[in-house]
Amino acid sequence: MTAASDTWTIASAADAARARALLSRLAADAGVPAADRARFLADLGARLRRGLPTARAELTVTCRPDGELRVVLGGAEPWRYTLVCPSPVAGPLPGPAGVDEARLAEALLDADEETAAVLASLDEAEEVVRFHREELHQTNQGVLALHAELEAAALAQRELLEAERSARAEAEKARRLLTFLANASAVLNASLDHEDILRRLPELLVPEYAGRVDIWLMDDDERTPPGERAAAAVTAARTGRPQHAGAHPGELPGVDDLPASALSPHRPLLCLPLGARTVRGVLTLSAPGDRFDPDTTVMLLEVARRAGIALDNARRYEQHRDVAEELQRAQLTELPTTAGLALAARYLPATHGLNIGGDWYDAFPQPDGSVLAVIGDVTGHGLRAAVIMGQLRTALRAYAVEGNGPARILTLLHRMLRHQQPELYATCAIARFTPGGSAVVLAAAGHPPAVVREPGGEVRVLEAKPGIMLGVPVPYEYAEHTVELPAGSTLALYTDGLVERRSAGIDAGIDRLAQAMGALGAADLEDLDTAADSLLKPMLHDSEHDDDICLLLCRTT
Structure with missing residues (x-):
């Protein structure tokens, strides 16, 4: 089957109307949908009106076997349009001259139908558009609501983050303040000054x-x-x-x-x-x-x-x-002035603690004219130790007034302390000097040994074994030791606080004391108080001591 084609001359509005009516009928017969026909005819009519009434145009219509209807309008502005026809257009094509008035009227009415079909299609399209517009509105509302929820969630999250930061800052501040308070409390309570x-x-x-x-x-x-x-x-x-x-x-x-x-x-x-x-x-x-x-x-x-x-x-x-300290010092005796014997004493309370302990010294004459020099130390610190020290000092003087010697006095003190104050112990050393004599009688109960400096400067530690401490729960009889003491000799009695340190044993402290006594010059020994001060300087170079210190110097003249 070959294509059918025909060319029509459009010279007037009547020619244009007939051509339009003919093409409308061809498209309708070929099954072209009303909306497509209306679109085609509207475009064709507009092109034809644009060229009239001054110009002539050639309108070529071609019906192809594949169902296409091609329309070409010549002129200054050529126009082409192709319609896809569901049914083929049978040829030959009738010319527009065969369209009479009846056919034009019928074409006019058909145009109304086409317009009605287009309007119906438009109504459907508008309904669809309305539906989609409503759907779009609902979607937009949902999106807006979602955005609002997201914004609210973001705001809540920001508030939570700010609250967390604030809580962390408050917690850190509280921790810092509590740490400072704890440190300040430790610093303030570390001192009693x-x-x-x-x-x-x-x-x-x-x-x-x-x-x-x-x-x-x-x-x-x-x-x-x-x-x-x-x-x-x-x-x-x-x-x-x-x-x-x-x-x-x-x-x-x-x-x-x-x-x-x-x-x-x-x-x-x-x-x-x-x-x-x-x-x-x-x-x-x-x-x-x-x-x-x-x-x-x-x-x-x-x-x-x-x-x-x-x-x-x-x-x-x-x-x-x-x-x-006043109580402690009140317990200490004013040293007597005795012909042939010079005495000097020093008492230093501990640098730590309550400064009350059981260290004491004493010196007094006996009925026979001899002089007893005593030094002692009650174990422990505090009021109880000071009270027991006072009791021992009083009892010792009472036993000495009865004429007892150093060993007998210690034996009686041991018996008294063992029965009256169990679980409390003391050390004591007693030296008896006889006027005009060249010897000293010593007795000790668990006390550090005396140190002697002879006139020539020789120093010796009296290593005689002492008896047990006073108050140890066993019966005990103390012994006396007689030591030759040339005139001009100096005897040092002391408590362990002078020679004992945490960093070294007591033996090292006794050796240090012996060296300090050997280093004393003749001028120091002329005044025994000066000698006592000179001895304490090298012994207490660190100035800190945990125990009381008693020193009693006895020099024969």
Whole structure:
């Protein structure tokens, strides 16, 4: 089958109408859908109207065997259109001249049908568009809601992160404050010297927690501050409550607010009472910045409370130490003045602890004119040791008045201590000097050996074996030893605190004492008190000793 083709001349509107009507009929017969026909005919009509009425145009129509209807409109602007026909168009093609008025009227009515079909298709399309528009609106609403939920979730997540950061910062701040409080407590409680505590307190607080620190301590009977004090400090001392003085209220927990201090108008002050039971003073802090932090203030209140307790403990300890030292010294005897015998003694309390112990020395004449030099040491420290030391000293004098010798006196003391104070022991050494004699009688109960320096400078340690300690729960009789002592000789009796150190044994200390005695010059021995001081210097070069020290020097003349 070959293609059918025909060319029509369009010279007037009537020619254009007939050509349009003919092509509408051909397309309809070929089964072209109404919408496609309407689109084709509308485009064709517009092209034909554009060329009329002045120009002539050639319209070529070709029907191909494959079902295509091709239309070509010649002229200044050629136009081509191809319709795909479901059914083939049978040839030959009728010319537009065969279209009469009846056919034109029928074509006009058919155009209305095509228009109605197009409008119906448009309605369907609009319904579909409306449906999709509604669907799109719902989708948009869902997307907006999802965006809102995502934004809310993001905001909640940011708030949670901020809360977590804030909680971490608060936890870190609390940890730092608690660590400082623990360290400050350890520093304040490590010393029982209130001057040391007062020195360390500003070192702890400046500059992180205070720009400046002032500590005002009051006497027990005086409440009027000497010199200029901030009004807030006076109020804190009078009321016992912490005070804040600043241009603006601090609103700090547990702290009263006062106007700014004239002594510090531009920087807030925090005045904290010191004292465990009564106000003993006031700790005044100037703010390290513009204001005091509430959490830091809580920590500073606790530091002030603990500092007050530490100061009270130090003051109480110093009072007890002074009383104990006075009690200890009251137990010591004033050395007698005896012809032919010079005496000098030194007592040094321990540098640690309550400074009360059981070390003692004594010297007194017997009824027969001889002189007893005694040195002793009760085990332990504290009031009980001092009391037992006093009892032993009194009992020893009582036994000596009865005319007993050194060994017998120790035997009686041992018996007394063993029965009256079990589980408490003591050491003691007694030397008896006889006027005009050249010998000394010694007896010892577990005591370090005496050291002798002869006139020529020779030094010897009297190594005679001592008896057991006083109070050991076994019966015991002590023995006496007689030692030749040329005139001008110096005998040293001492307690173990002089020669014993943690880092070395007691034997090394005794050797050190012997060397120190050998190093004494003749001028030192002329004044026995000078000799005692000269001996203590090399023996106590470290100045720290955990035990009491007694030294009794006896020099025959």
